[in-house]
Amino acid sequence: MKKDCKQGTICVQGGYSPKSGEPRVLPIYQSTTYKYKDPDQLANIFDLKEEGHMYSRISNPTVAAFEEKISQLEDGVGALATSSGQAATTIGILNICGQNQHILALSTLYGGTYTLLSTTLKKYGIEVTFIDPNMDVEEILNYSKPNTRAIYAETIGNPALNVLDFEKYSKVAKTLDIPFIVDNTFPTPYLCQPFKHGANIIIHSATKYIDGHANNIGGVIIDGGNFNWDNGKYPEFTEPDESYHGIRYYKEFKEKAYITKARTQLLRDIGCSLSPFNSFMFNLGLETLHLRMEKHSQNALKLAKYLESHEKVSWVNYPKLESHPDYELSQKYLPLGGSGILTFGIEGGKAGAKKFMTNLNLVSLVVHLGDVRTSVLHPASTTHRQLSTKELKKAGIKEDMIRVSVGIEDISDIIEDFHSALSLI
Numbered sequence: 001m002k003k004d005c006k007q008g009t010i011c012v013q014g015g016y017s018p019k020s021g022e023p024r025v026l027p028i029y030q031s032t033t034y035k036y037k038d039p040d041q042l043a044n045i046f047d048l049k050e051e052g053h054m055y056s057r058i059s060n061p062t063v064a065a066f067e068e069k070i071s072q073l074e075d076g077v078g079a080l081a082t083s084s085g086q087a088a089t090t091i092g093i094l095n096i097c098g099q100n101q102h103i104l105a106l107s108t109l110y111g112g113t114y115t116l117l118s119t120t121l122k123k124y125g126i127e128v129t130f131i132d133p134n135m136d137v138e139e140i141l142n143y144s145k146p147n148t149r150a151i152y153a154e155t156i157g158n159p160a161l162n163v164l165d166f167e168k169y170s171k172v173a174k175t176l177d178i179p180f181i182v183d184n185t186f187p188t189p190y191l192c193q194p195f196k197h198g199a200n201i202i203i204h205s206a207t208k209y210i211d212g213h214a215n216n217i218g219g220v221i222i223d224g225g226n227f228n229w230d231n232g233k234y235p236e237f238t239e240p241d242e243s244y245h246g247i248r249y250y251k252e253f254k255e256k257a258y259i260t261k262a263r264t265q266l267l268r269d270i271g272c273s274l275s276p277f278n279s280f281m282f283n284l285g286l287e288t289l290h291l292r293m294e295k296h297s298q299n300a301l302k303l304a305k306y307l308e309s310h311e312k313v314s315w316v317n318y319p320k321l322e323s324h325p326d327y328e329l330s331q332k333y334l335p336l337g338g339s340g341i342l343t344f345g346i347e348g349g350k351a352g353a354k355k356f357m358t359n360l361n362l363v364s365l366v367v368h369l370g371d372v373r374t375s376v377l378h379p380a381s382t383t384h385r386q387l388s389t390k391e392l393k394k395a396g397i398k399e400d401m402i403r404v405s406v407g408i409e410d411i412s413d414i415i416e417d418f419h420s421a422l423s424l425i
């Protein structure tokens with residue numbers, strides 16, 4: 001495949017180029033182990049002097065093909081697949097942040113990421129300040145500290161659906177000389193490429209649109225190779241790693257220092273590796289990502305417009321509606337579509353929402369999102385149940401909010417199901 005292929009071509013053919021006589025389709029290398037001709041060759045691989053696989057906790061050819069494809073789609077320098085999106089976030093942060101250090105994070109993050117930051121990482125001495133998306137650069141800078149190590153945000157907040165003002169946060173990151181980490185799960189690289197807008201590290205829950213069919217849990221971290229780790233603030237990249245016989249990641253791996261350390265140190269020690277089978281499935285999912293994201297976005301906009309015109313609907317939130325507060329940002333950063341998630345509220349508040357969901361027929365109630373099948377969820381009583389009323393408000397979640405993951409069925413059938421469910425409340 002040529003280097004400058006378009007997204008749709010990378011989706012189909014990226015990451016795997018068989019030689020003559022090899023399988024046309026990416027094989028599942030269901031092997032933990034690899035064979036070598038002599039101990040010196042294996043020693044060189046251990047020393048990272050030679051490329052090669054040694055043990056599937058650390059790397060595997062099927063996993064590597066998936067990593068390569070997603071890295072090409074995001075236009076990064078390398079990727080690391082993990083066993084879940086949560087594992088990707090955990091490794092992504094622990095790779096640059098430890099005890100007595102601090103991160104800035106948007107308050108409108110996915111519930112699981114929020115509790116990871118507010119509770120679990122806190123126990124390990126990492127302090128997080130949650131910032132309101134409406135704060136300006138100066139206000140955010142006031143919350144920074146000398147030990148602030150990163151700023152963390154989502155391209156489209158789950159489920160507030162606020163669109164990330166990349167320019168604002170990359171300004172904060174540049175001023176503080178810290179990396180800008182972006183969870184790009186909702187748009188996927190087909191609808192938005194955060195590295196083009198100042199992000200340094202991208203996180204995905206591959207479980208969602210990358211998989212696309214609600215079959216597999218997984219995650220991935222992509223390195224933009226565009227942050228200077230040699231700025232005096234990140235000794236873990238410039239000083240010797242004693243657990244890896246004194247390797248200096250920045251000196252040895254330059255723009256790939258971040259992703260190499262994440263693999264050789266954290267994946268080695270924590271072991272939240274993605275399986276070859278799940279990698280095969282994610283690769284299969286990516287083959288149709290461009291088609292699905294286009295259709296999810298078209299269907300979501302049509303459903304959003306239908307709901308906006310319905311008398312029993314009190315509000316609708318979708319980034320591509322002109323009524324959305326971040327409509328301008330969505331035009332700027334999501335030109336090809338707003339992805340498949342929308343939220344709305346109906347007459348009768350929380351009770352009305354519950355009744356409506358029970359009335360649905362084609363559309364099902366599930367916790368998942370990003371699947372080909374349309375589904376609904378009531379975040380306040382499920383995914384964000386652990387949050388207090390105040391935290392719910394900060395996360396942008398109303399009590400009556402119904403979240404819809406709009407699938408790729410025929411839109412007329414989706415609308416009809418919503419129509420009859422609304423008529424029964």
Ligand SMILES: *Cc1c(COP(=O)(O)O)cnc(C)c1O
Nearest residue numbers: 084085086110158185205207218
């Ligand atoms: C689901 C989700 C995650 C967590 O991913 P898992 O694969 O479920 O661990 C992280 N970020 C966002 C935006 C998500 O929607």
